Amino acid sequence: xxxxxxxxxxxxxxxxxxxxxxxxxxxxxxxxxxxxxxxxxxxxxxxxxxxxxxxxxxxxxxxxxxxxxxxxxxxxxxxxxxxxxxxxxxxxxxxxxxxxxxxxxxxxxxxxxxxxxxxxxxxxxxxxxxxxxxxxxxxxxxxxxxxxxxxxxxxxxxxxxxxxxxxxxxxxxxxxxxxxxxxxxxxxxxxxxxxxxxxxxxxxxxxxxxxxxxxxxxxxxxxxxxxxxxxxxxxxxxxxxxxxxxxxxxxxxxxxxxxxxxxxxxxxxxxxxxxxxxxxxxxxxxxxxxxxxxxxxxxx
Amino acid sequence: xxxxxxxxxxxxxxxxxxxxxxxxxxxxxxxxxxxxxxxxxxxxxxxxxxxxxxxxxxxxxxxxxxxxxxxxxxxxxxxxxxxxxxxxxxxxxxxxxxxxxxxxxxxxxxxxxxxxxxxxxxxxxxxxxxxxxxxxxxxxxxxxxxxxxxxxxxxxxxxxxxxxxxxxxxxxxxxxxxxxxxxxxxxxxxxxxxxxxxxxxxxxxxxxxxxxxxxxxxxxxxxxxxxxxxxxxxxxxxxxxxxxxxxxxxxxxxxxxxxxxxxxxxxxxxxxx
Numbered sequence: 216x217x218x219x220x221x222x223x224x225x226x227x228x229x230x231x232x233x234x235x236x237x238x239x240x241x242x243x244x245x246x247x248x249x250x251x252x253x254x255x256x257x258x259x260x261x262x263x264x265x266x267x268x269x270x271x272x273x274x275x276x277x278x279x280x281x282x283x284x285x286x287x288x289x290x291x292x293x294x295x296x297x298x299x300x301x302x303x304x305x306x307x308x309x310x311x312x313x314x315x316x317x318x319x320x321x322x323x324x325x326x327x328x329x330x331x332x333x334x335x336x337x338x339x340x341x342x343x344x345x346x347x348x349x350x351x352x353x354x355x356x357x358x359x360x361x362x363x364x365x366x367x368x369x370x371x372x373x374x375x376x377x378x379x380x381x382x383x384x385x386x387x388x389x390x391x392x393x394x395x396x397x398x399x400x401x402x403x404x405x406x407x408x409x410x411x412x413x414x415x416x417x418x419x420x421x422x423x424x425x426x427x428x429x430x431x432x433x434x435x436x437x438x439x440x441x442x443x444x445x446x447x448x449x450x451x452x453x454x455x456x457x458x459x460x461x462x463x464x465x466x467x468x469x470x471x472x473x474x475x476x477x478x479x480x481x482x483x484x485x486x487x488x489x490x491x492x493x494x495x496x497x498x499x500x501x502x503x504x505x506x507x508x509x510x511x512x513x514x515x
Numbered sequence: 516x517x518x519x520x521x522x523x524x525x526x527x528x529x530x531x532x533x534x535x536x537x538x539x540x541x542x543x544x545x546x547x548x549x550x551x552x553x554x555x556x557x558x559x560x561x562x563x564x565x566x567x568x569x570x571x572x573x574x575x576x577x578x579x580x581x582x583x584x585x586x587x588x589x590x591x592x593x594x595x596x597x598x599x600x601x602x603x604x605x606x607x608x609x610x611x612x613x614x615x616x617x618x619x620x621x622x623x624x625x626x627x628x629x630x631x632x633x634x635x636x637x638x639x640x641x642x643x644x645x646x647x648x649x650x651x652x653x654x655x656x657x658x659x660x661x662x663x664x665x666x667x668x669x670x671x672x673x674x675x676x677x678x679x680x681x682x683x684x685x686x687x688x689x690x691x692x693x694x695x696x697x698x699x700x701x702x703x704x705x706x707x708x709x710x711x712x713x714x715x716x717x718x719x720x721x722x723x724x725x726x727x728x729x730x731x732x733x734x735x736x737x738x739x740x741x742x743x744x745x746x747x748x749x750x751x752x753x754x755x756x757x758x759x760x761x762x763x764x765x766x767x768x769x770x771x772x773x774x775x776x777x778x779x780x781x782x783x784x785x786x787x788x
Contacts, residue, residue: 231610234691238610239618242603242662246625250659253636260639313531319524327528329774331535336770338720340738341759345542348752356541356558391538445627452629455722459742473631480635481727490635497632504627508620 261494265487267480278491288492290467291475297382298457298471299450302389306450307443309390310397315431317398318405328402335395343459346388350374374461381469385460389453393446400442404435437510444507448500472496539763546570546757553752569753570761573744578758580733581740585762588653588736589718595654596661597711604669605695609681619670626663630723633659638727652728653736657721661714668713672706673699709773716766737762 261278263271282288317328334342349356350373358370373384412430421429454473457463463470463478470478472492480489545553546569548562573579606612607619637656638647646652676699684694700707722738729735732743741758744751 231606231691232612235606235610235612235615238602238606241599242666243618243621245599245658245662246621249637249640249656250625250628250633253640254633257636257639312527316524316527316531319521321521321524321528327532329771330532332770332774333539333767334535336716336766337539337763338716338722338738338766340720340722340741341542341763342538344741344755344759345538348545348750348756349538349541351750351752354554354556354558354752356560359558391534395535448627448629452631454631476631476635486635486639493632493635500629500632504624507627508623511623512620 257490258494260487261490263487265485265490267484267486271487274487278488279495281488282491282495287467287470288475291463291470291472294382294467294469295451295471295473298386298389298453298469299447302386302393302450303443303447305386305390306393306397306446307439309394310442311401311435311439313394313398314401314405317402328399332395332399334392337392339392339455340459342388342392343456346391347374347460350384375465377465377468379468381461381465385457385469388460389450389456392456393450396446397439397442400438401435404438405431408434441507441510444503444510448503448507451500542756542759542763545752546760548753550751550753569757572751573754573757573761576744576754577732578740578744578754578761581735581737582761584650584734585719585736585738588650588657589715591654592657592661592718593711593715596658596714597665597707599658600662600665600669600710601700601707604666604673605699607666608670608673609678609695609699610691622663622666625659626667628659630660634723634727637724641728647728648730648734650729650734653718653721653725656724656728657718660721661717664717665710665714668710669703669707672703672710676702712769712773716769719762719766 260271262273262275264274264277265271313331317324317331321327350358352358352370352372352375355370355373357373358367361367362370371380374381408431413426416426416430451471452473453471454477457469457471457474458477461469463474476489476492479492480486544560544562547565547567548559549564549566549568552559552563603622607615607622637659641647641652641656644655646655680698680702681694684698685691689697720738721736725736725739729739735743737758741755741762744755744758
C-alpha cells in the first residue's frame with residue numbers, strides 16, 4: 216500500500232509510465248468494461264435468437280439471412296443515405312454562409328454568434344416537439360403562415376403525408392438544429408485567414424467568387440471537412456429526431472437504420488436480430504471513424 | 516460600396532436570426548397561452564392572455580420529478596467523468612509512455628462511437644447487472660459518451676499550458692503529480708469547468724439510453740417525461756412547450772456562461788456530440 220502511494224505521489228523524474236498508467240487506469244478500465252466488452256458480447260448475440268427476457272440460443276446466420284430478406288431494411292438503408300446526404304449537405308452550405316456573414320466586421324458579433332448557436336444547444340427532444348407543433352395541421356404555425364401569404368390553401372400534413380414530404384420535413388428540423396455546429400467550426404477557420412491575402416487578391420482584380428474559391432475555401436477546407444464528417448456520423452445515427460417526429464412513417468418513408476433497429480429490437484423484441492442490424496452497419500461506421508481519427512490527429 | 520455591402524450583411528444576419536430564433540419564440544409563446552387559445556383554428560402570434568396555466572399543469576403532473584432525476588444523473592455523471600478525464604487527459608497531453616498513440620486513438624474512437632451502435636449492448640449490460648429502470652443504470656452508462664468527450668476536450672486545454680511552468684516547478688522539487696495538481700489543473704480551470712458544463716448538458720439532453728433503460732414513471736428523466744405528456748396521441752401542446760422551456764432554460768443559461776470556451780474548444784479541433 217505505502218509503496219503504491221509513494222510511487223503515485225513521488226514518481227521518479229523522467230519515468231512517466233507508472234504515473235501514466237495510474238492516471239489513465241480509471242478512464243480506460245471503464246471504457247473497456249462498459250463499452251468494448253458489451254459491444255463484443257453483443258456482436259456474439261447477433262448469432263443467436265435472443266428475445267427480450269429469454270435466454271439466447273445459437274442460430275448461426277439466421278438473423279442476417281432474415282435481414283437480407285426484409286425489404287424494409289433496404290428501404291431504411293436507402294432512407295439513411297438520403298437523409299444524411301441532404302441534411303449534411305444543407306448544413307454545410309448554410310453553416311458556411313452564416314459563418315461568412317458573421318466574419319464580416321459587424322458590431323456585437325459575439326452576441327449574434329451566441330444567439331445563432333442556440334438551436335444547437337437545445338436538447339434534441341425540445342427541438343423535436345417544438346417543430347412537431349409548428350408542423351401540426353391543426354393550429355400549426357407553418358401552415359398558418361403559408362395560408363396567410365397564399366402559398367397553400369388547405370393545411371398540409373408535413374410529417375404524415377405520403378411521398379417525399381415527410382423526409383423533407385425531418386431534414387429541415389435536422390438542418391435547423393445542426394447548422395450552428397458547422398457554422399462555428401467554419402467561422403473558427405475563417406478567422407485564421409490573414410486579411411492581406413484578400414487585399415492582394417483585390418489589387419490583382421479578383422472578384423468575390425474567385426476570392427471565395429481560391430482563398431477562403433482552401434483555407435477552411437480541413438476544419439470544414441472534419442466538422443462535416445463528425446456531423447455525418449451524428450446524422451447517420453440520429454435516432455431520436457426520426458423516431459419522435461414520424462416513428463419511421465408514413466409507410467416507412469422515413470425509417471432509417473437506427474429507427475429500424477429499435478423497431479426490431481424493442482417494439483418486436485427481437486434483440487438478436489436488432490444487433491445484427493447494428494453489426495451490419497458497423498464496418499461503415501468504423502471506416503468513417505477511422506478516417507476522421509486520421510484527419511483529426513493529423514490536424515493536431 | 517462598403518456601406519452597401521454592410522447593409523446586405525445586416526439584412527442577411529437579420530434573416531438568419533429570425534430563422535434561428537422563431538421556433539424558440541414559438542415554444543415560449545405557446546407555453547404562455549391558455550389551452551383554449553392554443554386549440555383554436557388560427558394560431559395567435561402573441562398570447563391574447565398570458566397565463567402560467569401550462570406550467571401549473573406540468574407541476575401537477577409531476578414533471579418536477581423528471582427534472583430532479585435529470586439533475587441527479589447529469590450532476591453525478593458530469594462530476595465523476597470530469598475527474599477521471601482530467602487525469603487521463605493530463606497523461607495523454609503531458610506524459611511520455613508507451614502506447615500513448617494507441618490510447619488516445621482509442622479514446623477518440625470511443626468519442627465518435629454512435630449511441631445507436633451502443634444502445635443495445637448497454638441495455639443488455641444494465642439488465643444483467645440489475646440496474647434496469649434505475650437512475651443508477653443511467654449513471655453507469657452515460658460516461659460512455661461524457662468521458663471520451665471530456666478527455667478529448669481537456670487534452671487540447673492542457674496542451675496549451677506552457678510546459679516551462681511545469682518544468683520550473685519540477686526543478687524546484689515538485690513531482691509530476693504535484694505539478695499536475697498545483698499548476699496544470701488550476702491554470703486549465705476555466706476549460707475544465709466549461710467541459711464539465713458541456714458534459715452536464717449532454718446528459719441532460721440524452722434520450723435513447725434513457726428510453727431503453729428506464730421504464731417506470733418515477734425514474735424518468737426530462738426527455739422521457741415530455742413524451743408522457745402525450746396521452747393517446749393527444750398532444751397537450753401547452754404543457755409540452757412549457758416542459759420544453761424548462762428543459763431548455765438551464766442548457767441555454769449554461770451555454771451562454773461557457774460559450775466563449777466552447778467556441779475556442781471547437782476551434783482547436785475539439786468537437787461536441
